[in-house]
Amino acid sequence: MRPRSAIGIDPDAKGIRCSLVGIEGDKPKMKGFLVTQKGLEGFIRWVKQKGDIIIAIEGSNGQSKPTEQALRAEGLVFYSFKPSDVAKFRKAVLGQNKNNDIDAESVARYAMALEAQGKLNGNKRVWFPDTELQGLTRSHEQKTNQLTAEVNRLWKLLRTVSPDLYLALGGVNPDIEINGNMLQNQGILTLLAEKPDIVEWKTFSVMDFQEAMGGRLYTGRQKLIQELQKVAKTFRPIPSSLSLMIEDSVTQILLLKKQLKRIHDMLEQITQDNKAISILRGYNGIATLTASTLIAEIVNIRRFVSNDGLACYAGLGMIDNSTGERSNMVHSSLFNHRLKDALMTAAKNFVHFNPGSHLAGYYRNLVKDGMSVTESRKRVARALVRVFFRVLYSIDEKTNTGNTECADAEREIKRENDMANGQVRSDKNHESNISLSPLKNHVTICDDKVNNRFDRRERKEPGKKLNKSAKSA
Structure with a gap:
């Protein structure tokens, strides 16, 4: 793939500052536009004149929203970067000085560097939230x-x-x-x-x-x-x-x-014809507000390859934090807090309004065995993520099939209302895969960690267990 030039965009309260960085190494060309209707039309004309070029924006859904809407309306592909990532790149490549022009140049050069490494597509803006x-x-x-x-x-x-x-x-x-x-x-x-x-x-x-x-x-x-x-x-x-x-x-x-x-x-009023929200409202304990928040924060279920990705995005999954021979799984600190709150609310209400379901029994067993109420609700929320993922994917796959979509989703609800019985979990190392046997403490330890712990103990004291058994004999 041949290298491309890039336009870096730094938005502010009044307008945008653009930096055109070419592959020839010439001095960047700066240009500014107001975020008025006339200004955005001029920006779009200028961008289209540049042909096949990378369009990169610092931030998303904030001051850059008018610019994003204009690009989306014209079908132009663009990429968004976290301001913190752009700042780190700027300090490492362009130095400590900072102003709008330098920021715009940093965005452009960062986009070109990512494309050269084949990592740019991870920042492409494909899915857009329902703003209303x-x-x-x-x-x-x-x-x-x-x-x-x-x-x-x-x-x-x-x-x-x-x-x-x-x-x-x-x-x-x-x-x-x-x-x-x-x-x-x-x-x-x-x-x-x-x-x-x-x-x-x-x-x-x-x-x-x-x-x-x-x-x-x-x-x-x-x-x-x-x-x-x-x-x-x-x-x-x-x-x-x-x-x-x-x-x-x-x-x-x-x-x-x-x-x-x-x-x-x-x-x-506005969710009456929303099929995804209507299906989620079919679960006992999930009303309009919770269902609307889930759909608004998920944006599009196609963003996630599996339910594990959705769980991590909601702060209910685990990430690998291993070093050397020590393997470890920890919670991620980067997640969508609103989505997690909505899932925790759904878990609480689901257990309350479905006392006879397997999920409610699963929750009661966890609490009975000594786990905290909050941690137990996390397990239920993680189980609901699997259900919602399958249901929303089913709806998305059959968007144009009329009533078949609703019928399939309703069957999915009936089939999955009593799930979380330990037979359909796919993410082996996730904390919700704990067995229903009594817990020794409140911390969940996966099988691999237990085996590693006994292996290390056996290596340190190879004859201890043998001597103990021999002594008792």
Whole structure:
């Protein structure tokens, strides 16, 4: 394969900086474009004029997204590199100096070096995420984290203004008959938003509480109001600044809950015709949000040659970390955290909603034998990866075969719902291949490691076991 020139692209907030590096060794030619419609059209015309050339971009799906979309629309093949890899190459080849022009040149020369070694295709951008689906699921995750942080902040404020109210709403005040976490109660949140100065509660009648909590009165709420009247007797005056902080915090919580509901409703709407998500929702315990997150983060099942690759991408696989005669398998620290979280949620719900399945029995045996709940759920998640991999591949292979696709996928669900019985696992060294015999400790040791350990012990003390047996005889 003959060498090719390369265009290195360094994107920023306003536009892109391009460096054309030729194979003749001439000085790189620099050119810049804005990421406006007109600027991107000019960029595409300029690239097409160069003929057969490598197009390489630093980063992906961030500031480079407009450029990627323009290249994709024109059917132009491009490659993406991690900024950290480009930085290492720049420091080793071009020196410590850094600016947009040097970065663009580094991207181009890095692409040419990889092509010369036959390693460039590993960075080709072939699969592209569903931006609508991925945007909604990631937005839901971000707002869920914000909601958790805001609720924790409100708890701290309530503990400051009244420890009695703090304990009562948490369900741990022995003098108040309130059970559970009441900050999940819409009526309590509405009350705190309408009347953040809790000292006013001392003078409230049942009707006042009812009106401040949304106007509805039923048996459970009536009992709750009676307990609030009881705890309100202990309230002391609080600064107006704390009342303002409570009001702001509760308002933010209510807003985030409303936004989360709108996102969830939108996910329900846009995934109605998505066959992959519909099939995943067929599993008990996997609803729209989890199924949508799985599909959004996997992007395309064709990215993975086997279920082992998908497991490693999700942080549930093992990688080789051997040296010399010592063989070892360790977890990778580089994986898709969102995909792992979704699989762990799916594993937790699957075990809960399918108590009679083999997976649930597998999970219970692991916990019974001393393994932690989290580690046991990882094993279940790893088993689900095998199931999802086969199902999604089946859907992808029969995309154009009409109803046959859904029928095959449904049969796959019925066949695989009770899997993880230890008979279909292909990755021998993966930690989920542990037998169901009692565990001696919480750490899984594969057969090869056990054999190596006994071999080393026998080499060090060759006569020990013989002498012991002879002595007993």
